[in-house]
Amino acid sequence: MQVFKLYFKILNKNKGQIFMYVGIFMGILFGFILPNADKNSPKDFSESTTKYAIFDYDNSELSKGIAEYLEENHKKKSIKNDDKETIQDAMYNMDVSCVVRILDGFEEGFLKGEGDKYIEVYRIPGLSMAILFEEDMRSYLNVVDTYIKSGHNVKDSLIGVVEAQEIEVEVSLPEGTKVNNYSVAHWFFSYIPWIFIGMCVCAIAPVLVVFNKKVVKERIECSPYKFTKMNLEVILGVVVTGMVICIAFAVASLVGFGSDMKVTQGALYIGNMFCMMTVALAITFIISKLTSKGTVISLLANVVSLGMAFLTGVFVPMEMLSDTVIKIAHFLPSYWYELAVIEIDNYSGEVSTKIMGYMGVQLLFAVAIVILAMVISKKKRVA
Amino acid sequence: MFLHNFKYAMRTTMKNKTTLIWTLLFPIALATFMYMSFGELFEEEMMDVIPVAVVVQESNPSFEEVLASLSKEGEDQVIDMTVTSEKKALEKLENEEVDAIIYVTDIVYLKVPGNSYEATVLKTIIEEYYKVRYVVTDIGKTAPEMMQNALANLRSDNQYYTKMKTSDGNQDVYTNYFYAIFAMSCLFASFVACEKIQKIQANVSPLGMRRCLSPNSKMITILAEFFAMLITQFAIELITLAYMVMLGVDFGNKYPQIILVLFFGSCIGISFGIIIGSMTRFSSGAKEGICTCISMILSVMADLCASGIKYSIEQTMPIINRLNPSALIVDSFYALNIYDTYDRYFQNIATLGIMSAVLIIISFFIIRRNKYASL
Numbered sequence: 001m002q003v004f005k006l007y008f009k010i011l012n013k014n015k016g017q018i019f020m021y022v023g024i025f026m027g028i029l030f031g032f033i034l035p036n037a038d039k040n041s042p043k044d045f046s047e048s049t050t051k052y053a054i055f056d057y058d059n060s061e062l063s064k065g066i067a068e069y070l071e072e073n074h075k076k077k078s079i080k081n082d083d084k085e086t087i088q089d090a091m092y093n094m095d096v097s098c099v100v101r102i103l104d105g106f107e108e109g110f111l112k113g114e115g116d117k118y119i120e121v122y123r124i125p126g127l128s129m130a131i132l133f134e135e136d137m138r139s140y141l142n143v144v145d146t147y148i149k150s151g152h153n154v155k156d157s158l159i160g161v162v163e164a165q166e167i168e169v170e171v172s173l174p175e176g177t178k179v180n181n182y183s184v185a186h187w188f189f190s191y192i193p194w195i196f197i198g199m200c201v202c203a204i205a206p207v208l209v210v211f212n213k214k215v216v217k218e219r220i221e222c223s224p225y226k227f228t229k230m231n232l233e234v235i236l237g238v239v240v241t242g243m244v245i246c247i248a249f250a251v252a253s254l255v256g257f258g259s260d261m262k263v264t265q266g267a268l269y270i271g272n273m274f275c276m277m278t279v280a281l282a283i284t285f286i287i288s289k290l291t292s293k294g295t296v297i298s299l300l301a302n303v304v305s306l307g308m309a310f311l312t313g314v315f316v317p318m319e320m321l322s323d324t325v326i327k328i329a330h331f332l333p334s335y336w337y338e339l340a341v342i343e344i345d346n347y348s349g350e351v352s353t354k355i356m357g358y359m360g361v362q363l364l365f366a367v368a369i370v371i372l373a374m375v376i377s378k379k380k381r382v383a
Numbered sequence: 384m385f386l387h388n389f390k391y392a393m394r395t396t397m398k399n400k401t402t403l404i405w406t407l408l409f410p411i412a413l414a415t416f417m418y419m420s421f422g423e424l425f426e427e428e429m430m431d432v433i434p435v436a437v438v439v440q441e442s443n444p445s446f447e448e449v450l451a452s453l454s455k456e457g458e459d460q461v462i463d464m465t466v467t468s469e470k471k472a473l474e475k476l477e478n479e480e481v482d483a484i485i486y487v488t489d490i491v492y493l494k495v496p497g498n499s500y501e502a503t504v505l506k507t508i509i510e511e512y513y514k515v516r517y518v519v520t521d522i523g524k525t526a527p528e529m530m531q532n533a534l535a536n537l538r539s540d541n542q543y544y545t546k547m548k549t550s551d552g553n554q555d556v557y558t559n560y561f562y563a564i565f566a567m568s569c570l571f572a573s574f575v576a577c578e579k580i581q582k583i584q585a586n587v588s589p590l591g592m593r594r595c596l597s598p599n600s601k602m603i604t605i606l607a608e609f610f611a612m613l614i615t616q617f618a619i620e621l622i623t624l625a626y627m628v629m630l631g632v633d634f635g636n637k638y639p640q641i642i643l644v645l646f647f648g649s650c651i652g653i654s655f656g657i658i659i660g661s662m663t664r665f666s667s668g669a670k671e672g673i674c675t676c677i678s679m680i681l682s683v684m685a686d687l688c689a690s691g692i693k694y695s696i697e698q699t700m701p702i703i704n705r706l707n708p709s710a711l712i713v714d715s716f717y718a719l720n721i722y723d724t725y726d727r728y729f730q731n732i733a734t735l736g737i738m739s740a741v742l743i744i745i746s747f748f749i750i751r752r753n754k755y756a757s758l
Contacts (some may be wrong), residue, residue, distance in 0.1 A: 013668055020676040025682050032689055045495060048503040077705035080698075088549035088721060093694035094556055100544075110543075119544035124554045128430040128500040132507065134546075139511055141543035143518055146536045150522045160521060167513040169506050170492040174476060194688070202675060206668065294671040295402050295574040299409045302567075302679070306413055306688075310420040315688055325419050 003211075003220070003230045010210055014203040018245070021199035025191060026162040033187045047170045049074045050133035051254030052098040053090065055082045058118070060107035069140050069165070070100070074133060087122050098122065099325035100137070111148065115141065140165075141175070182317070186345040189269050192249070193334035194309040196280035201287050201301035204241060208234070208288035209297070238284070242277045247272060265347045268355055272340045275362040279333040282366040286373035289380070308334040318342070327339040333365035384599065388607030392579075396615050402575055403615065410623040412569035417560050418630045425555035433501045434463045436472035436481045441488040449512050450485070461508070482745040485509070489634025552720040553633040556690050561632050566709035568623060569648035570678035572616040577670050579608050580746070584660075585755055587667060601751040605657065609743060610654045613646075620645040635720040642727065644715040647735040651708040652678075654742035661746035663753070669676040678709075685709035711735050 052074050056063045070076065079090045079099070087099045099122040106118035121137070123130035143164055147157035211234055212214060220230055250270045258266065287300050309315055311325055312335040321329070329335035340358035397403070437450060453461040465481070472484045481503040485496040491509050495502040503546065515537050522533045581587040583604050585595040594604065625644065628634065634641055655677070659670050684707055686693045693710050697705050704710040711731045718727040 013666070014672060016669075016672045016676055020679060024680060024688075027691060028683070028692070032692055032695060045502070046498055047506065048500045084549055085722070085727075089694065089697070091549065092554055092556055092717070092721065093691055095691075095694060108667045111460075115543050116545055120547045121544045122547045122549060124531040125546075126429045127550055128428055128504070131430045132500055132504055135504070135507060135546075138543055139507075139514065140536065142541060143514060145541065146518055146522070146533050149536050150526045150533045151406065152525070153492040160518065164514045164517045164521075167510055167517060169509045169513070170490075171502065171506055172492070172494050174473065174494060174496065198679075202672075242606075264754060289712070291401065293401060294668065295578060296405045299405045299571065302571075303409055303412045309688070316420070316424070320424060321420060322423060344458060367678065 002225065004237050005235035007207060007211075007234055010207045011203065011237070011241065014206055017202040018199055021195050021202070022248075025195045028191070029188060034184060038067060048129070048132065048187050050098060050129045051077050051094075051096045052100060052133060053077050053079045053082075053087075053096045054100045054102070055223065056102045057104045057361055058102045058106040061154050061158070062107040062110060063102045065144070065154075065161075066100075066102065066137070066140065069161075070137065073136060091122065091124055095127060097124070098133045100182045110141075110145075111154075112237040115145075135158075139259045155161055165244075168243050182342075183257075183345055184259065184263055185253065185269065186341055188253055188257065188345075189273065189341045190338060192273055192276055192315050192316055193280075193312070193337055194305050196245070196277055197283055197308065197334075198305035199245065199300050200242070200277075200284040201304065202298060204238060204281070204284045205288040205297045205301070206294060208238075208285065209292045209294075212288060212292065237301075238281055242281050246270070246274050262347065262349075264349075264351060268344045268347065268351065269341070271336060272344065272355070272359055272362075275340075275359045276334070276337045278366040279369070280364050282369035282373070286369050286376065289377045308332050311335075313338050336361040336365070385603050388599065388604055389611055392608045392611035393614070396575070396579075396611050399575070402578075404572065405435055406568075406575065406616075406643075407622060408620070409571065409618050410564050411626050411636040413567075414561060414623065414630065414632070417564065418627075418632065419644070421557040421560055422631065424557050428506075430500075432463045433483070433505060434481045435465070435505065436475050436484045437464045437466045438469045438472050438484055439466060439485060439487045440469075443487050443489060443491065445511055446487060446491055449508075452485075453508065462505070471746050476576045490614055495626075498589050508701045509683065537749050544587075550721040552635055552722075554721075555633065558632065558634075558720070559686045559690045559693075559713060559717070561627055561634075562713040563682055563685050564714040565620065565623070565645065565648060565708070565716070566685050567678065567682035567687055569616070569645070569652040569712060570655065570681060570709060571674075572612065572649060572652035573656030573659060573674045573678060574671065575616075576608075576612055577651040577660035577674050578614065578656075580605070580657050580660030580750075581657075581667060581670070583608070584663070584750065584755070586663065595753075602747050605743065605747055605750065609653055613649055616649040616653060617646055634716065637719045640725075641716065643732060644712060644719070644728075647732050647739070648708075651735050651742075654739040654746075656710070658742045658746045658749075667737050668686040677742065681707050681709040705734065708735060708738060 015325075052070065054067055054076065055069060056067055077096050079096060080086050082099065082101055090096045091099065101120040101122070103118045103120070106115065109115055109118040121134060123134065140161060143161045144157045144270065147160045148154065152160065211230075221227060253269065254266060261269070283304060287297060287304070291297060291300065311321075312318070312329045313321055314334065318326070318338055336358045340355050343352060343355045343358065357358050412445075439447070450462070450464060454464045464485075465475070467475070469484075472481070475481045476484055476496055479496070482495065482499065483505050485505065486492050486494065491512070493502070493505055493509065513613040518532060518537060519530070523530055583594050583601070621642065623632075624641065648758045656674060659673050659677075662670065665673065684692055684696060684703070687709075693704060693713060696710070704714065711734055715728050715731040718725075718731065722728070
């Protein structure tokens with residue numbers, strides 16, 4: 001097993017790349033995805049709310065009434081201060097969609113019919129979240145204003161508006177439809193194609209390149225070591241690397257969300273992950289045949305992994321992608337992986353043939369890529 | 384002497400065609416994929432006329448009047464309604480031809496395919512109708528003499544707040560991904576820089592041995608290599624910029640300032656490669672690995688994979704964003720696009736410039752007067 005040992009000796013030099021991808025993945029997962037994941041979202045219709053921040057400098061009965069109403073109906077967030085730059089940064093990064101500033105003297109102004117001079121609503125014009133919020137706030141103030149103009153005082157007007165707000169319209173979904181809220185496990189597994197392809201190409205391809213080097217190849221060929229044995233040991237090394245990475249991710253997923261998943265569901269997620277690993281290893285193999293330059297390998301690793309991720313709904317939910325992108329995505333293995341992840345996420349006790357089909361397509365992609373790599377390799381040898 | 388070195392540095396850079404082509408193709412390919420994926424996402428978040436199917440189960444003239452006014456063509460049109468049977472309405476909902484079905488009875492209700500802002504807007508509109516009815520009834524009981532005033536006020540378009548906006552620039556958060564491509568592409572210039580700088584080190588390459596024998600000053604050699612790489616990388620960034628503009632990415636119109644960002648971005652990427660290449664302790668492969676790792680990590684932290692990471696860092700540890708060259712490049716683009724003032728932009732550019740100069744000076748001190756006991 002000399003070649004097998006040598007493979008891991010060289011791989012050891014590239015272990016930094018593996019740890020880097022694991023680190024990035026963990027960073028995104030724990031720093032970004034998990035804090036933003038909606039863990040207990042209902043499976044029936046729920047109203048969309050707008051994230052907003054409010055600065056109340058009036059502190060009057062009316063301004064407090066508005067603040068309370070908004071807090072009940074939308075998601076209040078706090079931002080550092082109400083400087084123009086802070087507001088802009090928060091809105092641009094979607095931390096909030098609207099910022100309300102209620103200026104001192106608002107209640108008095110409102111009673112005089114000059115309320116608009118004392119409330120400022122910062123928003124990105126045209127954004128649906130902002131329009132929803134604005135419309136809600138305008139409607140609230142309109143009702144309060146109507147009560148006041150009809151002779152009610154502020155306190156009674158606020159009571160009136162609260163009662164008026166209690167009216168709830170029934171909203172239902174078509175029979176058999178559930179709202180598709182993704183679980184945390186879904187987000188964990190949906191990032192896998194990007195991580196696996198980037199990780200395998202950056203770490204394993206340079207090792208394969210060493211074995212492809214003419215001088216090394218010729219040196220091994222003139223030794224009593226059989227060519228087939230050498231190849232088998234390299235393949236074994238690659239497979240073992242892939243297995244170890246998969247097992248590590250599987251253990252991490254079970255530790256992290258094992259309790260939220262059904263046994264079969266967990267097994268399907270892991271099975272699907274192994275299929276994706278096969279694809280990642282096949283891509284690694286073809287890239288090692290295409291180039292021997294470390295710089296180019298790094299660039300290709302990123303183009304392929306990020307490109308696939310952008311086109312197949314790794315970074316954004318697939319339903320947000322356009323029809324054209326989805327059509328193109330059909331030709332990419334990670335698309336089938338992501339479809340399987342969505343199906344597994346919706347698992348309700350019965351393993352659908354669809355999931356198996358999606359896994360099968362990934363394996364077929366892997367086989368096709370390996371065959372293509374062998375053709376390229378042969379052509380290069382002949383040339 | 385500088386010109387002589389520079390000429391050869393340029394020639395070797397241009398002859399390294401594989402790397403050159405891939406360095407150029409890398410941002411162009413990523414920009415293409417990204418544009419296909421995210422190019423129109425922001426537009427989808429903008430409010431549009433909502434297509435709805437209306438099923439009249441029981442006559443409700445006042446609500447039907449509301450629907451008619453909401454679907455009146457013009458700037459204020461909110462819905463585009465089709466009055467139809469329930470069966471056809473359900474078909475339309477299933478085929479995604481409409482966003483909702485409004486069932487008109489005495490108590491109006493909705494059927495929607497899932498959660499969406501459009502569904503919530505429609506729900507709000509219907510609730511608004513009932514709210515008005517409630518208020519009118521309530522005022523009718525408590526102050527009937529004010530009824531006409533109340534009705535007029537409820538139907539009015541009174542503006543109760545001042546609409547404010549913070550910028551006239553492109554507010555599309557997905558543009559951040561394109562800024563991040565530039566940042567990543569600039570930092571990936573470190574690969575070539577690292578490779579090149581190793582060719583002036585006697586303990587790494589035979590060419591390095593030869594070059595160490597010459598009486599050339601190391602500073603001149605480093606600067607010649609630096610400027611040769613800078614010209615190439617800067618040209619690559621300009622081509623990428625032209626390509627992205629052709630694609631339709633909106634970077635605003637401050638092109639001279641954008642070009643300056645790309646210039647300093649290229650500087651920092653190359654200087655970063657030079658300092659890694661200068662480290663004597665690591666093997667060539669390890670240095671390549673370090674370049675990839677650091678460039679990737681810094682780019683991911685500057686919103687390459689998920690928009691909002693840079694902002695989260697800004698909220699918790701802003702110092703990281705002040706030192707992360709990728710974040711500085713992304714932030715410079717953002718500041719140019721959004722702000723009227725140049726304070727933040729120049730602060731970022733100055734940091735990038737100072738960082739590049741410091742890195743080059745340090746690498747000069749690492750490489751100069753190296754003595755080798757055995758080669």
